[in-house]
Amino acid sequence: MKLTELFDKGEFVITSEVGPVKGCLRSNEGGKLPQCAQEAEMVRGHIHAINVTDNQSAVMRLGSLAASVRLKERGFEPIYQMTCRDRNRIALQSDLLGACSLGIDNVLCLTGDYTSLGDHKSAKSVFDIDSVQLLKIAKGLNEGRDMMGNALTQSTNLALGAVVNPNFEPLDLQLLKMEKKIEAGAEFFQTQAVYDPAVFERMTKKTDKFGVPIQYGIVIVKSPQMGKFMNENVSGVNVPDWIIKEMGSVSKEDRKKKAVEITIRLIREIKPMAQGIHFMPLGWSDIVPDIVKATV
């Protein structure tokens, strides 16, 4: 099912992210589910779709497409994330055809974290095309032609998603790119993690007129250390002091409870400005259902 169908119906769309395992999924290891499937099971019934990351942070793992297909087989609706870092325009188009052929309905087109941030720092970065161009190319495939104008025997039929970072300064530059993404073919957006409702509002005041649905993105802050780490090492994200303090004010055992509480608070404030939520739980998928129950 395409996410755009839900947005069109006025649904408040909930998605959650899983990162594929660093390994393959050939044997089922005595019935034990791989981590990404376990996390998907934790949110089953509480979300509309699951984002499957593409070698996130430039760390080599199972590919997003393979993991997306496996999740689809288990009854989940995957959003296949595709970055421009590792494949040229031939491979990207080919994988989009492959994704559609394998039953994928949703793709999220991103630039991708830079190679040197990951675990194969000496790899050659590709970045043959950028995310705006990828969206335009994917739209073309939906319309039955490749980027060179050659006809396809069968068109793709993919809902095209994109990302925007409301924290970006200057915001107008980020929104200029967002508008280009919309013109290129983006049908829905997920945001980078935002922890300040005022930051989200600053964006939506300018983006409401764009007429595309935007899901509020949130990375669950699991500890005060993680909050500080994100501020120091994850560009484009600002975890405010109050979250770091509150996460530090409780014992380790109570952190999940605290994270639920903080996330609920943020979502309640931001929800009226968004058309959905995108969770990035980074291993804490088990708390997503409680947050969804309390907020949606």
Add this chain to the structure above:
Amino acid sequence: MIGTTPKPFEEISRALENYEKVAVIGCDGCAKVCMTGGSDQVVEMAEKLKEKGKTVLFALSPERTCYVGKTKTALDPHLDKLKSADAVLVLGCGGAVQITRKVIEDYDLTIPVKVGLDSVGHMDTLIMGELAIEQCQECGECILNETGGICPVTKCAKSLLNGPCGGAQDGKCEVDSERYCAWILIYNRMAALGELDKLRRFMAPKDYSKMAKPRRLNIKERRVE
């Protein structure tokens, strides 16, 4: 210029370990500016090799070692000595090494040519003797007219053509917090020029066939073949 850095001397020693009589050839063009292969550095290298027990037949630096004519002119007076060389060490860019090899082959000599530097790209000198930066990839399809004279192909780590990724923090690049995000620089420049609207235009994927290696420049006809 072509930027160069010296290889570790141990690596150079290993490359020359089976050769006794060596000629050292630098370059008084780019390598001189980089202080890696100019007339001073070839003399220093000759001394180091002598300390290692090598016989240095001659050490010189042509005006531009990447020009066949200039390299040949510099080597012609030393041809007799060159004939007895077991190896030639070039302190120049990869182009200088290959031009030197060609000149030596044109003398009908078969002498191993070794490199003492690593080439690190097209560099523009900001502070003489101190700092040069990379600003151009020689992509064959210059877009500086559209981007306020700042090249995103080179100065954006991801070579993005349609605006920034979401990773900049405090105006700096996610890849290197010391470096400004190229797209923020472009945005500010276009704003100052009153041309922000030009950034709204979709930039099509680059034609990388124009970078397909190895390119040939037909200088007479002023075109790449």
